[in-house]
Amino acid sequence: MGRPAPNPPGELSPTNLRPDSQNGEQWWAPPENTPEQVAKAPAPEVKDPLIGLVVGSFRLVRKLGGGGMGNVYLGEHTLIGSKVAVKFLHEHFASNEALVQRFLAEARAVNLIGHENIINIFDMNVLPPRRHYLVMEYLEGSPLSAMTGSAQQPSVVVPILSQVCDALQAAHVNGVVHRDLKPENIFLVRHDRTPHFVKVLDFGIAKLLDGVSPGQTSLGTIIGTPEYMAPEQWAGKGVDGRTDLYALGIIAYELLTGRTPFGKGGLGSLLHAHLQEMPAAPHEVNRQVPVALSQVVMRAMAKRPEDRFRSASEMRAALEQALTAPESVPTPKLIAPPPAASAPPPPLPADTAMGIPPTAPAPPRRSMSPPPGDIAVRVVLAPGTDAVRLNCTDLSRAGAFLCTEGVMPPLRSRVSITFEPRDRPLTCMGEVVRHVTPEQASAWAMRAGFAIQFVDLSTEARDALVRLAQGQSPAPAPPKATTDDPQAEALLAMLQRRMSSDPYVLLSLPLDATFDDVRQHARAALSALENIATRPLSARQSKELSDMRSRVEKAADLLGHARQRIEHDAWRANFAGVARCISSGLTASEIESLRARFLLAHPGAEARERIHSTTASAWEGQSRVDLALAEYEKALTADPLNLSLQQRYWSLKQRGKPTPAPDSKGQDIPGLRRRPGRS
Structure with missing residues (x-):
């Protein structure tokens, strides 16, 4: 179950390649072909020799679909009529040991986990001379993707997500990371009195950790579906269970709002979005979503794995608590009523992941010399919204406090702050790490607002912030060169x-x-x-x-x-x-x-x-x-x-014997090499 072996030079086949590392078996996964879809499918031009064949105790009745590595057939027990799905590896792949092991890896992973919310695989065998196959349960229902496209009720969504958490927890405990969790790989069937009983599918590209340190075997390997890939997958870094929780957070966002957080654009825009952008919280998109549930989803979608839930079971508990808990975030008021003298300060939001306990006292003032007054800044609270003017206090090279009694951006979201001194503007990105509501501000004799921690700052920007905090102007921008740089000109001419x-x-x-x-x-x-x-x-x-x-x-x-x-x-x-x-x-x-x-x-x-x-x-x-x-x-x-x-x-x-493709290596700038034999 390690990294897939590369294809030999010059060998190319649409039946054995997954060039974008996505699940190329969407064509034929049995749960994605409903009886209605099968009825509408065009009849094959040539009779399939496997139809009517008896495999073990099952007769192959019809083909359900085909895809990258094989075909899936509906099998019926010859005596009692029970149904199964039989997945065959394409026969011409049998000579490729790496592909055979990849095909059988799903059975090993699923058998290792053994959970009711994961599709069962009953048998794996070889039909002479070399037709490898798996026998798995036949599901009748619909994929979770059928519920996307419109916002679903939280009371419907949370039980589904909780079952997925159960499946992931069982997988992660056994050292298996799915790595391609998406709505198409979550199937809903009716089971007893549960209308939406979850079955997680397709562990074909799952990764067994085997005690290997994160990143050792997966470094540089990008596997997943772009809309649901975690930042560490985009960067080709090591993955663990929190990678699956990020994908589940994306799925939760899509179910609750009716849209994916970052849209479905090209790879360039998706890469930037997953690595840099913070979407609007679900409750800001759909007012029917409880704020507590919205915060659970946003935490699951945190950019850094360490800021997400530590385990799937922890995320499940948070989901269920958020659904049953009453709304605890009050609507901000322009003037907060003074609390009773004997009443303790109201608790802060639970942002202990940043190292701040919920009952922490008011944030201390910075020891740096205070500016002569507040610093007026322009703040973009969410991508795509207009900037608002706020007052900034307690500025340092590490962070700042922005005063407001209005709606605050969610914890761990990112905001853009622009300082506007006389010389030149300075724009920085900050991550929201703390809220101070009007009620809390009144109890602590301070102003309401939120604290941010600067991220991705250059040394020049940090020095400029220090000067601003001391009431000075930032250093002027370096003058633009008036003449062409000779070395850059030579490189630019070559690239042009x-x-x-x-x-x-x-x-x-x-x-x-x-x-x-x-x-x-x-x-x-x-x-x-x-x-x-x-x-x-x-x-x-x-x-x-x-x-x-x-x-x-x-x-x-x-x-x-x-x-x-x-x-x-x-x-x-x-x-x-x-x-x-x-x-x-x-x-x-x-x-x-x-x-x-x-x-x-x-x-x-x-x-x-x-x-x-x-x-x-x-x-x-x-x-x-x-x-x-x-x-x-x-x-x-x-x-x-x-x-x-x-x-x-x-x-x-x-x-046949394919001719190896010409070597495309060159001695020029990496990524912009000249290809031999091509123009």
Whole structure:
């Protein structure tokens, strides 16, 4: 269950590649195919030889679906008629030991856990000569994704999330991290009197910790679905149980608000959002969500694993307590009534994760020399909202206190603060670490507001804050260079020659690049550009560098997103790139829809494909594999979105001896290398 073995150079197949490390088996997972969907599915062109076959005690009745590594069939017991789902690994993968072990890893992981909220796998065996298969329970119900798209009642959502927590707790205790938790992998069935009984699916890419230190085996491996991936997954760092809790927080947010916290944009925007942005709290999006429940969700979505819940069981307890607890956060008032003299100060919100106990006294004043008065600042309380003017007190290089009696941003959310001295503005990011309500402020003889801790500050910004705290102006901005930097100019000139409109050329990628390669090359390219940015550039050089950065980001976004890349590759007759997108988990209906548009825009393409594919079949019948492959490539160039043609080509290519792809290594700037043999 370690890191998947890389594909041999030159070997490419839409049936064995998962280039973006997502679950490419969405095509065929049995719970995702309801009887209605099966009824609407087109009939296969060729009779499946497995239909009617008896495997153990079960007769295979019909095919439920197919996907990246295999097919799933409905099996019925020959005597008592009970139903199971039988998952077969594609036969031509049997010779690849790494893929066989990856296929069987799901059975081992599920068997190790053994929990009622995780799909059961009853058997694993081999059908002669080499058809590996798993026998698992057949589920009748619907995936949790059927409930997304509109806000659900908290009374419905919390019991579902609690069951998922139970499943994750059992997995984590046994050292198994799911790593690809999403609504499609959570199935709801009716069980006894429970209308929404949870079954967690697809532990096929789960990671056994085995006592290995975090990051040792998973460093550099990015596995998951972008909309639900934790920051540590995006960074290729080690994962643990808190990674699954982040994904569950995203799912909870989506169920309670009817939308994902960061939308469904390209990889570039999702990467930035998961690493840097803090969405509006669920109760701010949907007023029906209790504030306490909203805070539980936001804590699960914390950027740093150590700021999330320590375990799934702790998150379950917090969810249930938040649902049953009365609203404890009062609506802020303009003038707070003075408390009774004998009454103790009201408790602060439970922000003990920051090291501040709920009963802590009022925050002490800084020892730094106080400014002559409050500092007026502009604060953006949530992304996408207008800035408000607040007064800042207790400023230091570490944090500040912002005075307000209005609505405060949630704990652990991030706000943008702009100081506006006479010389030049200074913008900083701060994380909210404490609230002081009007009632608490009155009891402590201080002002209401919230405390923030500065994050990601440069040394220059920290020095400027110290000067502001002492009542001085920050140091003036360094003057812009008036002449071009010679070293930067040489690098920019070299890069400018490679700024092609073709995103593959721009990122120095082969036409069959994996999605991981796209991300790595884009990161390397942007890193190279950032290194140039540290030099004393002229205004012209700065603008040119900014344009280059924008073009690299757009290229990475286009090639890093399967639904965008497949259309780009198809229109440019890049059938190898199309194969990469097919293997990423796009549905057959999506691809057929794109193909219809493609054929409409390319009259005669289908006729050319038939001529070449017929010739290829003739050569294949004569065992002339090289000639058959050449004709298949011509057919795919004409009709690259033809799924059956793609399958025939790559299956034949795997049976032959593929020629290794040319080495793309070079000696130039990493991520912006020139590719041998390509222009």
